[in-house]
Amino acid sequence: MAKITPELIPFHTATAAFSAGKDSPREYLERRIAKIEADEPQVRAFVSLNIDRARAAADMSSDRWKQGQPLSAIDGMPVGIKDIIETVDMPTECGSPIYKGWQSNRDAAVVAALREAGAIIIGKTVTTEFAAMEPRATRNPWDLGRTPGGSSSGSAAGVAAGFFPVGIGTQALGSLIRPASYNGIVGFKPSQGALNRGGAIDYLSQSVIGVLSASLEDSWNVAHAIAQRVGGDPGFPGLMGPAQRPLGKMPRTIALLQTPGWDQASFAAKRLLDDAITRLKSRGVTVITRADDKAVAEVEMAVTNGIALSHKINGWEWLWPLNSFKTRDAAALSKFMHDRMATNAKMTLDDYRAALAERETIRASYAKLAEHCEAVVTLSAIGPAPVGLHGTGTSPFNAPASMIGNPAISLPLFTEDSMPLGLQVMGFLHKDADLFAIAGWIDDVLGGTHA
Amino acid sequence: MAKITPELIPFHTATAAFSAGKDSPREYLERRIAKIEADEPQVRAFVSLNIDRARAAADMSSDRWKQGQPLSAIDGMPVGIKDIIETVDMPTECGSPIYKGWQSNRDAAVVAALREAGAIIIGKTVTTEFAAMEPRATRNPWDLGRTPGGSSSGSAAGVAAGFFPVGIGTQALGSLIRPASYNGIVGFKPSQGALNRGGAIDYLSQSVIGVLSASLEDSWNVAHAIAQRVGGDPGFPGLMGPAQRPLGKMPRTIALLQTPGWDQASFAAKRLLDDAITRLKSRGVTVITRADDKAVAEVEMAVTNGIALSHKINGWEWLWPLNSFKTRDAAALSKFMHDRMATNAKMTLDDYRAALAERETIRASYAKLAEHCEAVVTLSAIGPAPVGLHGTGTSPFNAPASMIGNPAISLPLFTEDSMPLGLQVMGFLHKDADLFAIAGWIDDVLGGTHA
Numbered sequence: 001m002a003k004i005t006p007e008l009i010p011f012h013t014a015t016a017a018f019s020a021g022k023d024s025p026r027e028y029l030e031r032r033i034a035k036i037e038a039d040e041p042q043v044r045a046f047v048s049l050n051i052d053r054a055r056a057a058a059d060m061s062s063d064r065w066k067q068g069q070p071l072s073a074i075d076g077m078p079v080g081i082k083d084i085i086e087t088v089d090m091p092t093e094c095g096s097p098i099y100k101g102w103q104s105n106r107d108a109a110v111v112a113a114l115r116e117a118g119a120i121i122i123g124k125t126v127t128t129e130f131a132a133m134e135p136r137a138t139r140n141p142w143d144l145g146r147t148p149g150g151s152s153s154g155s156a157a158g159v160a161a162g163f164f165p166v167g168i169g170t171q172a173l174g175s176l177i178r179p180a181s182y183n184g185i186v187g188f189k190p191s192q193g194a195l196n197r198g199g200a201i202d203y204l205s206q207s208v209i210g211v212l213s214a215s216l217e218d219s220w221n222v223a224h225a226i227a228q229r230v231g232g233d234p235g236f237p238g239l240m241g242p243a244q245r246p247l248g249k250m251p252r253t254i255a256l257l258q259t260p261g262w263d264q265a266s267f268a269a270k271r272l273l274d275d276a277i278t279r280l281k282s283r284g285v286t287v288i289t290r291a292d293d294k295a296v297a298e299v300e301m302a303v304t305n306g307i308a309l310s311h312k313i314n315g316w317e318w319l320w321p322l323n324s325f326k327t328r329d330a331a332a333l334s335k336f337m338h339d340r341m342a343t344n345a346k347m348t349l350d351d352y353r354a355a356l357a358e359r360e361t362i363r364a365s366y367a368k369l370a371e372h373c374e375a376v377v378t379l380s381a382i383g384p385a386p387v388g389l390h391g392t393g394t395s396p397f398n399a400p401a402s403m404i405g406n407p408a409i410s411l412p413l414f415t416e417d418s419m420p421l422g423l424q425v426m427g428f429l430h431k432d433a434d435l436f437a438i439a440g441w442i443d444d445v446l447g448g449t450h451a
Numbered sequence: 452m453a454k455i456t457p458e459l460i461p462f463h464t465a466t467a468a469f470s471a472g473k474d475s476p477r478e479y480l481e482r483r484i485a486k487i488e489a490d491e492p493q494v495r496a497f498v499s500l501n502i503d504r505a506r507a508a509a510d511m512s513s514d515r516w517k518q519g520q521p522l523s524a525i526d527g528m529p530v531g532i533k534d535i536i537e538t539v540d541m542p543t544e545c546g547s548p549i550y551k552g553w554q555s556n557r558d559a560a561v562v563a564a565l566r567e568a569g570a571i572i573i574g575k576t577v578t579t580e581f582a583a584m585e586p587r588a589t590r591n592p593w594d595l596g597r598t599p600g601g602s603s604s605g606s607a608a609g610v611a612a613g614f615f616p617v618g619i620g621t622q623a624l625g626s627l628i629r630p631a632s633y634n635g636i637v638g639f640k641p642s643q644g645a646l647n648r649g650g651a652i653d654y655l656s657q658s659v660i661g662v663l664s665a666s667l668e669d670s671w672n673v674a675h676a677i678a679q680r681v682g683g684d685p686g687f688p689g690l691m692g693p694a695q696r697p698l699g700k701m702p703r704t705i706a707l708l709q710t711p712g713w714d715q716a717s718f719a720a721k722r723l724l725d726d727a728i729t730r731l732k733s734r735g736v737t738v739i740t741r742a743d744d745k746a747v748a749e750v751e752m753a754v755t756n757g758i759a760l761s762h763k764i765n766g767w768e769w770l771w772p773l774n775s776f777k778t779r780d781a782a783a784l785s786k787f788m789h790d791r792m793a794t795n796a797k798m799t800l801d802d803y804r805a806a807l808a809e810r811e812t813i814r815a816s817y818a819k820l821a822e823h824c825e826a827v828v829t830l831s832a833i834g835p836a837p838v839g840l841h842g843t844g845t846s847p848f849n850a851p852a853s854m855i856g857n858p859a860i861s862l863p864l865f866t867e868d869s870m871p872l873g874l875q876v877m878g879f880l881h882k883d884a885d886l887f888a889i890a891g892w893i894d895d896v897l898g899g900t901h902a
Contacts, residue, residue, distance in 0.1 A: 088775065088778075088779060098556065099556060102556055105549065105550060105553055105779075106772050106775040106776060106779065107772075107775040107778075109771035109772070111775075112771055112772070112774050112775045112778070113771070115778075116774065196771060198654050198771050198772060199771070199772065199775075203649050203685050204685060205685035205686030206686075227800060228799075228800055229770075229774075230770055230771045230774070231767060231768075231770070231800055231803060234654050234655055234656035234768045235656030235657075235807065237804045237807065238800050238803070238804070316682060317682075317685045319680075319681055319682070320559075320560035320563055320564070320647060320649050320650070320681045321557045321558075321560070321563070321649060321650065323563050323567065323681075324539065324557040324558040324562075324563045324650075325557060327539075327558075327563070327566075328539060328557070348679075349678060349679055349682050349689050352682060352688075352689070353688045353689070356686065356688065
């Protein structure tokens with residue numbers, strides 16, 4: 001198997017040189033294109049590319065920086081877009097033959113906002129079938145024999161491969177945080193509804209659009225630029241927080257949450273987290289756990305069935321459009337999708353309502369935790385990316401935040417078996433800015449350089 | 452100007468004959484097709500028709516009724532679909548040249564559910580541009596020189612013309628209740644989120660899919676059939692209530708709400724409502740008003756700026772996809788849309804959040820009213836359909852329910868100037884079944900025959 005060299009290339013560190021005339025968005029883009037030309041045949045992060053339009057956009061951005069008039073902090077940033085999100089200049093294929101070559105009539109809200117902010121949409125990135133479980137072709141840049149995770153496979157692998165500094169993805173279960181962990185990059189799952197999902201083939205009540213990147217700064221800048229231009233989901237307040245990324249801030253108290261993932265996590269992964277906790281304690285942070293805090297113990301209990309409950313909710317919410325796709329071309333759906341439909345067909349509207357009520361109880365339990373701590377830490381995945389491309393890994397550490405709707409960040413701080421592994425920091429609903437401050441501090445203290 | 456004869460033809464009264472073998476869904480459909488062939492050139496309710504597929508579906512339905520195995524109470528019902536709602540067999544054009552000939556990849560959730568229940572999708576019905584203000588070609592069957600109202604223009608006019616017993620529409624401000632009033636038909640705007648909007652080009656937080664029909668029974672049967680199969684909007688509990696339409700039930704207390712519409716309503720319209728109130732009182736119903744009940748007075752105050760607030764919220768939520776359409780083809784948007792964009796461009800995310808907070812306050816105020824009365828009555832429109840096709844009328848009586856999210860029904864009980872006018876009965880969130888019971892009783896007491 002060929003090897004490539006993963007490389008985290010932030011965007012925000014490049015803009016000073018744009019202003020100084022020593023570099024430009026066009027040159028920055030050309031370096032990314034060179035990486036793509038060299039390594040894309042191995043990584044397979046893209047479904048489609050629009051290099052011509054990207055170059056034209058980069059030239060206009062270069063002019064703006066030269067004139068000292070960038071449209072935003074992300075003017076000139078090349079971005080990869082998960083292929084369930086519509087783009088007017090490229091097909092949206094959703095990882096499904098049913099959508100092969102399908103042309104939308106518009107840019108999705110996040111894409112329109114990114115273009116308005118001067119960002120460059122370089123291509124569409126590989127997703128699992130309809131952002132669910134069936135993997136497509138992408139490989140992990142750290143080991144081409146391993147999965148990059150999913151469902152935001154191409155957006156995560158593309159950042160790790162240096163194809164673009166930021167990829168847009170979505171998470172309804174673990175599709176941002178898990179691939180961020182597997183690819184050794186920063187993953188940001190915002191609060192539920194924080195970024196407008198209009199024009200994404202994504203209708204799940206606990207799905208959210210998020211950012212995969214090489215740095216916290218880029219993540220914040222992208223999320224903020226989107227929210228200011230097109231807001232959050234209709235009826236939601238949208239991402240809260242200042243234009244500038246909140247600087248690192250030490251938390252007084254954090255909670256260690258084991259989640260259902262603990263029993264499945266590798267010995268090495270648990271050891272790495274334990275060591276990190278020890279180091280945070282040595283810096284004066286109080287760490288509460290299920291053993292010594294009743295509110296933490298309650299949340300641990302509440303999230304025990306997180307994956308099963310999420311599957312139930314997501315499953316009912318997938319009845320449509322799967323019923324329409326099945327009527328049209330049943331053979332074009334994977335066995336996984338057929339199995340999912342068979343399971344969901346047994347659900348009733350009353351079952352769904354009961355599941356929603358259960359989720360509300362869990363959300364209330366987690367919200368109470370805010371009185372006990374400023375953030376929550378756990379692993380981002382049970383271990384490094386599994387070997388093989390037949391699956392995209394599991395989400396026991398990720399389902400809680402998806403179900404609860406709270407924001408979460410994966411920091412690429414650990415290594416196991418020469419592969420990256422993430423530390424997950426979780427915050428509280430609409431307190432994404434506070435989460436960034438604490439994650440920034442933790443990254444720094446634990447030796448990270450991902451600010 | 453030619454004249455046609457409006458005719459309310461319910462579906463539920465026909466099914467006994469289907470079972471008895473004296474009539475069939477195919478024959479019922481052929482009678483509708485005959486009406487369409489005769490009057491559609493005048494009414495212009497349709498954007499597209501799929502008669503071949505409708506006939507094939509009707510034949511299958513006829514077989515099921517013959518065998519005593521209909522799929523549901525609406526098996527064989529011909530339905531018109533507002534053209535912002537996707538259908539896999541017809542284009543979805545949204546009343547905009549931007550969507551001319553655009554093919555979706557699927558049926559929208561409501562369409563998929565209707566087909567599963569055996570209903571027959573006969574065609575796509577005219578909508579104003581993106582379900583907003585710019586009128587298209589439809590005429591009012593009661594007077595071809597008048598507007599049918601909007602934005603669900605074709606679905607409402609088609610029911611009044613006898614083209615189909617049920618049309619599917621949407622309302623974010625007044626787009627179901629107002630055209631129901633203008634066309635002399637039953638309009639049902641369900642509780643917010645009660646019917647799944649998946650696959651509708653409709654992203655407003657206060658928009659809802661609803662039913663325009665010749666009878667309360669058909670409305671309930673259709674809404675219930677949809678909710679049971681595809682639920683409500685993701686994260687919402689979906690339409691609550693039994694499979695059978697709740698039978699008429701006398702309320703002890705109702706509130707008369709004037710709303711901002713009172714000052715604009717015609718003298719005759721106000722007189723008609725006053726007379727109706729007098730008759731309800733004579734049957735023993737207690738009617739509370741702003742003059743004698745503090746909670747009613749509070750709601751009247753709260754909804755004073757309902758239209759302005761709704762425009763603000765809808766306006767921000769329209770920033771996307773209008774920004775994407777404008778980039779693509781600005782000339783294809785109406786002057787109204789350009790004006791809307793110019794206004795909305797001045798809004799910030801903070802303005803939007805403030806508007807959402809104001810809406811929450813109004814919702815809380817209305818919810819308290821439930822302790823004082825079982826239903827609310829008001830007019831459905833300020834008067835009959837205005838003369839001319841250059842506009843679709845105004846919504847001061849409709850904005851409150853849209854903003855609050857409570858269910859509302861328009862009953863075609865009044866006549867002014869030889870044109871129909873509706874009495875609006877409003878209920879409380881997720882209590883759609885109770886609303887049907889009270890509306891049914893009111894219809895009966897006031898001499899209606901729309902059960």
